[in-house]
Amino acid sequence: MDPAQQLRSRSTPIPGLLLFGLPVHGDHRGWFKENWHREKMLAAGLPDFGPVQNNISFNGARGTTRGIHAEPWDKFISLASGRVFGAWVDLREGPTFGTLFCAELTAQDAIYVPRGVGNAFQTLEDNTAYTYLVNDHWSAEAQKDYTFLNLADEQTAVPWPISLNKAIVSPQDRTHPRLPDVVPMLGRRTLVLGADGQLGKALRMAFHGDTTVEFAGRADFDITSEEAYTARDWRKYSTIVNAAAFTGVDAAETAEGRAAAWRVNAGAVSRLARAAVEHSLTLVHLSSDYVFDGTEDVHWEDESPSPLGVYGQSKAAGDGAAATVPRHYIVRTSWVVGEGRNFVRTMVGLAARGASPAVVDDQWGRLSFATDIAAGIRHLLTTNAPYGTYNLSNSGERQSWADIAQEVYRLCGTDPGLVMPVSTVAYAKPGTSPRPRSSVLDLSRIRDSGFDPPAAAQRLADYVIGLQT
Structure with a gap:
């Protein structure tokens, strides 16, 4: 296989946050990729996190912005269509609390987000399908264990490609606390x-x-x-x-x-x-x-x-x-x-x-x-x-x-x-x-x-x- 078409991973400044490059094979009909391959991904450094649920967030318009949410489970994120700017902030208790990492994701990219790392994205194209695996079942009860950070937090200063005053943001996401007021998520x-x-x-x-x-x-x-x-x-x-x-x-x-x-x-x-x-x-x-x-x-x-x-x-x-x-x-x-x-x-x-x-x-x-x-x-x-x-x-x-x-x-x-x-x-x-x-x-x-x-x-x-x- 062409080295450029091999699964690859790299670490980030946030401990446990891993960025993956996925081989995508295409022709005049479209493209194909192995979005999740446990054996290969474990060999590339992904923890054996045991996903149990698969979710898809479809975003019809460019500029749709969601986050910053730290959830009480691990997740593996990729795209089925479109392009996003992703921002991740460590909201776990410890010395890397507040650390920011940003990257642009396409269908050729994926990222593993450990529990307690805040996740956010902004769509850069219309009709973007954002998919993710999680290792616990979502429930309304579980939402009580989320940790939130405001998208516009001045200390973190996420460099959004589309300014938040022009982006599509939910009222709830606009009201999350700034970093000094965030209570860090405790480790398991x-x-x-x-x-x-x-x-x-x-x-x-x-x-x-x-x-x-x-x-x-x-x-x-x-x-x-x-x-x-x-x-x-x-x-x-x-x-x-x-x-x-x-x-x-x-x-x-x-x-x-x-x-x-x-x-x-x-x-x-x-x-x-x-x-x-x-x-x-x-x-x-x-x-x-x-x-x-x-x-x-x-x-x-x-x-x-x-x-x-x-x-x-x-x-x-x-x-x-x-x-x-x-x-x-x-x-x-x-x-x-x-x-x-x-x-x-x-x-x-x-x-x-x-x-x-x-x-x-x-x-x-x-x-x-x-x-x-x-x-x-x-x-x-x-x-x-x-x-x-x-x-x-x-x-x-x-x-x-x-x-x-x-x-x-x-x-x-x-x-x-x-x-x-x-x-x-x-x-x-x-x-x-x-x-x-x-x-x-x-x-x-x-x-x-x-x-x-x-x-x-x-x-x-x-x-x-x-x-x-």
Whole structure:
């Protein structure tokens, strides 16, 4: 193909606003173009924004002027006929607020306008058909989330080819506020679910001060309730972080616990996945080493699930649902330690009393401190790491539960010899769920993304000291 007839894109001074040149093929009959070609346009740099509605604005007279409107969705604009002068102003909260970009568009041009960037155009020919794709359905309710700027704003000073006193402008567009009076459109928010659990509390700390992150405990958003999903205005969000889970491994083996585990760990995740797909959201979902049977010494992200118990089975089902979301991060972790009930806290209490606990010595893994899991999640989101599954635990040599208990005793100044190592078989009681023999997770992929998990040994020492002060 002639290089001049290839799809091309270029950036603009407004972040995310991309201008495209579209190949147009014509002869004596007229012309043809591929106005929307997802695969080619993604390769040219267009975000996979998931359009759901196509609109056409037909403008019969030259000089018709519309805008400046910043809408709560992304849009991809092109022309079916005619010619326009386009003006775009960044009306999003941030350092580029008020930045102007102008360009003339014909049938050979298109532009991607991200949410919150004000859009306006003026027709330069009669019978101009202005078309656009958007990634949310228009509704009267959505109009409340628009941000407007006056076409004649002196500070922005759009160089309209046809002066506004001679242009065709609606009365409403003439009354929009000047730039100093415009309230910037806030960025889409991140919704953290399960925000009162061990990981949820760590996520609160990791995102402390970030006003774009919203935290919801079970009282605020019950992930098993259909009403919670229908009541939420998903247009305001870009990301869901699901830190909610049923974690009672042994309780899941009971009739009541089995139903709860599947309801929370699988059914609710399916609902979250559906919401993420329908509204083009990123879904961050927490997985577990329990999706494996532990027969492999080290588990990689692409290993097929082989859960032993109900808890692991429900988590594996949830992983499968989360993986259907085009923009997903499945963060698989193990042996979580945070603020709340956990193995290390229990051992510290026993060491303080000089107790002699029996602890399993034939299950191996690494501790995963909730603060580091939260930091890893934030890293994936802020760096726009490739989507997919990431193992995330702390680093270092593998340990058994008995090894960790003995180290906790040593850190507490208590004789590690009080800890009595036992086999899984000897320790198991009726109703105990089977555990994976090895929970060691390979950390190559998370490291390749630029996040190097701290050593478990140092985090354990810091944690134990913190409990004693």
